Amino acid sequence: MSRAATHCPYCALQCGMYLANGAASGTVQVTPRPAGSNRGGLCQKGWTSAELLTSTHRLTTPLIRWRRGDPLEPASWDEALSFIATNLRRLQGDHDTDTVAVLGGGGLTNEKAYALGKFARVVLRTKNIDYNGRFCMSSAAAAGNKAFGLDRGLPFPVSDIAEAGTVMLAGANVAETMPPFLQYLSAQNENGGHLIVVDPRVTETARQADLHLQITPGTDLALALGMLHIAIMEGYVDRAYVANRTSGFDAVRPIVMSYWPERVERVTGVPASQQREAVRLLAEVDRALILTARGAEQHAKGVDTVSAFVNLALALGLPGMPGSGYGCLTGQGNGQGGREHGQKADQLPGYRMIDDPAARAHVAAVWGVDPTTIPGKGPSAFELMDSLGGDQDGPRALLVFGTNPVVSAPAAARVEQRFRELDLLVVADLVLSETAALADVVLPTAQWAEEDGTMTNLEGRVIRRRRLRPPPGEVRTDLEILAGLADRLGCGGAINPDPERTFAELGRASAGGVADYSGITYAQLDASDGVFWPCPGPGHPGTPRLFLDRFATPDGRARFVPVEHRAAVEDIDADYPVYLTTGRVLAQYQSGAQTRRIDALHTAAPGAFVELHPDLAERYGIADGDDVRVTSRRGTATAPARVTETIRADTVFMPFHWGGAGRANTLTNPALDPTSRMPEFKVCAVRLERVAGRTQREAGAAADAGAFEKLTTAEVHG
Incomplete structure (x- = not known):
């Protein structure tokens, strides 16, 4: 195809765009498309999104670390899939099925999120699956369910x-x-x-x-x-x-x-x-x-x-x-659809709860399995990661699709250590992210322009992602990878590598559920600007506005929920007298695994920083550009100071897009919400210290650039 109408690969706004194969060899041109929620607008990330398609940072062949301590080396798909399957069978034989865990992402298409949940529960038969959306919308989702009986972002x-x-x-x-x-x-x-x-x-x-x-x-x-x-x-x-x-x-x-x-x-x-x-x-x-x-x-x-x-x-x-x-x-590109169809620990497709016997029976019939063989509810994302490794008596193998938790998880140094203690870590990714660099096997995956699928944006609008061209080298789609692994593990046919057929199966599995997609087809999406769920059955127009007549509760009424304020789990004190809050910057996205590898975006935002008020800076003798050591009860991060009056005098801000010395999530608190299991990313107590002899803001960027260069070369070639 020379031109494809699709959507941006980043946030949940899912801006429409056209992609076209350019005149220059291998290049792809991006043009805004007035579709869905963006009405023709694109940000800098959207305009530059196609550059990663031809980036030298792309992974194009599987990588295997044959022995611990050795570098990752190029391998064939046969070698990679055999290595994974052999080790999974060995570990499950030595322990039990739950010794294998799966971690997914809110950027996966609906088809891939559905297939990943099915793969975990039918092929691996493990309860241990969750996804990074637990760090995104889980609190709002739980509150929406309590009040309205239904969770749809907008x-x-x-x-x-x-x-x-x-x-x-x-x-x-x-x-x-x-x-x-x-x-x-x-x-x-x-x-x-x-x-x-x-x-x-x-x-x-x-x-x-x-x-x-x-x-x-x-x-x-x-x-x-x-x-x-x-x-x-x-x-x-x-x-x-x-x-x-x-x-x-x-x-x-x-x-x-x-x-x-x-x-x-x-x-x-x-x-x-x-x-x-x-x-x-x-x-x-x-x-x-x-x-x-x-x-x-x-x-x-x-x-x-x-x-x-x-x-x-x-x-x-x-x-x-x-x-x-x-x-x-919603934050992530498919944060809404990503949790509706089975990669969340407590849910089955259609936003059905996994402990509901009727839900289990319905989904089991679609999957062609006995309902009793579907595992029960597993732990949330952080709890799952914190239980990894033999010393924790938790899973000893982890398969990661579409997320980079070594940068994005709270208490990230602790999570990184858990990953290092695994017997087997498999990561499917576009690039050698910080998480992939730790893996025993890295599987190169297709990008959004190289595969078909659907996404569900922040409005609950199901939209089409269309393939422009095939992936480079030996790259495969996630569906093809899951189908290949299922075949190696004795469950051939459990996962269909064709996205349209997988979406049709998802529709059958979601039928009658809260998030009912059963009336949505690729043909319907191709002929429209997307369809809002619920869409229960052929011919249904979809539901742009919910709750106009009644709420999705048994009596049709919305519920007030009594709540009381309580302080942050970790408030400031004499030892840690400053609040830390974290967030994003314009030129980067999530863990930065993709955007940090695009030159224009890296130039616009080359590294981490510590934003602090002039009064706070004066108290600690910090000038703009000085390196600042920020320490919490979980560790230390160092980055250049940005002194500004746009922040409270009792608070510092750090963006969370970078690993290395400036990794903000080394500091953040993994204390969890009792209902959503959301970590307390947005506030913890820290102390500050000016790093003597480092007064150039570029020093922090240079350190990040050096770590980035190491990650993309030395880890592969030794």
């Missing part, structure tokens, strides 16, 4: 944002994480709307806000409780809506009565006057939206925090009303 089209009178973003910096999203906020502003941003930093998004609530890290929950207090006391509660469409308000009201504005100001740092103004802006318009993202959700109380914002939305009468509501801004 239960309305993203275009509704442009028509809202007020939008509140809690913990979202869309100007850097998904820039084309800004067109909706710009349109909303042009229509006379207001924007509220909740963030401890003056981000590029916060600069555009009418009201910026510059919160102390980890106190979003108190803020939401306080805003509901104000709504009640100032008569903004939609009493008819609460009476007719909700339940549980009487259990929430007495709790929030103790969160008066002045108390909340002491906890959050947000002035009482700004709290009142935020509630007024939300309540005194015809349509309002409350949207949360990772800043509010990546906490050990993330589910309760989201529940508190949902309670506020319900009290104001927003969810299920045209142009109003609550939503979550």
Whole structure:
């Protein structure tokens, strides 16, 4: 094919683009395509996305480390698959089926996420499978299920944002994480709307806000409780809506009565006057939206925090009303679809729960297996990784598809050590990521332009990813890899390497489930701009807006959920007197495994940094560009200082895209939310120290560049 209509490989906005084979040998041209949620916009990452297709960093042949301590060496597919299958059979024979674990990613297509879950449970028969979406939307998903009986990031089209009178973003910096999203906020502003941003930093998004609530890290929950207090006391509660469409308000009201504005100001740092103004802006318009993202959700109380914002939305009468509501801004490209079809530890396809006998029976019938052979619920992603290795009495083998946890997991040094203790680590990736560099076997996988499939974007819109050209060298798709491994393990035919047939099977497996895709076909997607799930059966048009008539609860009512504020698991003290929060920068994406290998993006953001306020810098004798050692109870990271007044004086910020000395997730706290098992990425306690003799910001970038060069050459060739 010389031209393909597809979507960007990065965030959940899934911007439309055309790809075309260029005149120069091997090059691919990118052109924006007005499709779905982006209306023709692309950010720098989207414009440069095709450069990785022909990058010298691409893996094009399998790699095997024949003995521990030896370098990775090129191998044939027959050698690689035989090596993996032989070792998996040996380990499961010596121990049990659960000695093998699988870790997936929120960037995998729906077909690959479905196949990975089936592979783990039918071929490997292990309960130990989870995915990195546990670090993304899990708190919002759990809260959505509690309140609405259903989890879909945005239960309305993203275009509704442009028509809202007020939008509140809690913990979202869309100007850097998904820039084309800004067109909706710009349109909303042009229509006379207001924007509220909740963030401890003056981000590029916060600069555009009418009201910026510059919160102390980890106190979003108190803020939401306080805003509901104000709504009640100032008569903004939609009493008819609460009476007719909700339940549980009487259990929430007495709790929030103790969160008066002045108390909340002491906890959050947000002035009482700004709290009142935020509630007024939300309540005194015809349509309002409350949207949360990772800043509010990546906490050990993330589910309760989201529940508190949902309670506020319900009290104001927003969810299920045209142009109003609550939503979550999904981060990863297929963060929504990635958890719906089976790679999450507690779920089967269609967002069915794995401990539901009826769900097990339905999926088993599609898979052609006995329901009793489907393993039960396994541990969450971090708990799974923390149990790896013989000394932990956990899994001794791990297969990784579509994620780089050595950079992205909390307490990353601990996770890295667990990986080193495995008897077998297999990583399927496009490039030699930090995780792949530790592997015994590395399997080269196809990129988005080299395979067909579907994704589900932040709206719940199922869209088509179309292949432009075949992958280079000996690269295979993940479906082909899983099918080949299944065949070697005695389950030939369990995994279909054809994405369209796999999607049709996914549809049958999801039929009747919460996330019902059974009415969606490739032909339907090819003839449309995507289809919103649920789509239960042929001819159904899909469901762009949920909850207009009833919520997905047994009685059709949304539920208020009583929650109380609690401090961060690790608050500041005399030994660790500064808050650390983490996040993204415009030119990089997630662990940076792809974007760090694109020259323009590497030039724009070459390495980690520590952002701190001038008052904090003065206290520690730190000047802009000085190397700063940041230490938490889990380890140390070092990066150049960026001194700026855009951050609170009690807080430092580090982006999490880099490994090496500047790895922010060496520092982060793996304390888990009791419901979602989300780690507390967004706040921990640290101390600072200026590194003597290093005063050039370039020093940090040079260190990262050196580590990057080592990773792409020495680990392969010895």
